[in-house]
Amino acid sequence: MEKDGKNNKRFLSKEEILNIPDKDLPLAVLSYNHRSVIATLINIRRKSRYNHFMWMHKTGFFASQDWVYHEVPVEKYLKSHELKLWHNPEWTDLERHKIKAKIDWWLKRPAYSTRYDWIAIIGQLVGLGKTINNPFTRICSDYGSFLKLVDPRYNLQSPAPDQVNRWLKGHSEYKVYGRYVKD
16 A cells, blocks of 8 residues: 555555455445546546446445446456545444445345436436436435435435545545555
8 A cells, every 4th residue: 555645645556455354344435437438428527536436345346336236346447447435434333234234235136126327327418417317226326325324414315426425525534445546
């Protein structure tokens, strides 16, 4: 692990990301895919750095909304994504368990019930934000709502990933666990 002296940011190696201990989980994760045209368009439109939200819920795996909500090996994201991992070091074991249990519940749902809300993405890209969406589907950052299980101040409705990032930044007990940028 390195520290960037200028910005005091904790950069994690590939090995460190792959071996984050269970006691530190779950982590809220924001990412940016350098190879994705859609990701770049979202970043330009939203004027943000990150365009995807997910949870690291167990060592070596993310719970991520792609076509459906599913478990993804962390290695998939280490090839072309920049990552920012958030945590709350004050969470109790019970609070960590509540979030992990909710993630597991969603991961066990049938695929048709966790489909991606492409209508919402189109709405965000054309500047209509939350006014266009499918109320029966979700986008990746809707899973930020799991924070409400342990923090009643979480009040975002259908947020974009950058809005979840700003919310976390605005609450001092949430800390950046680390960042990952491929060499």
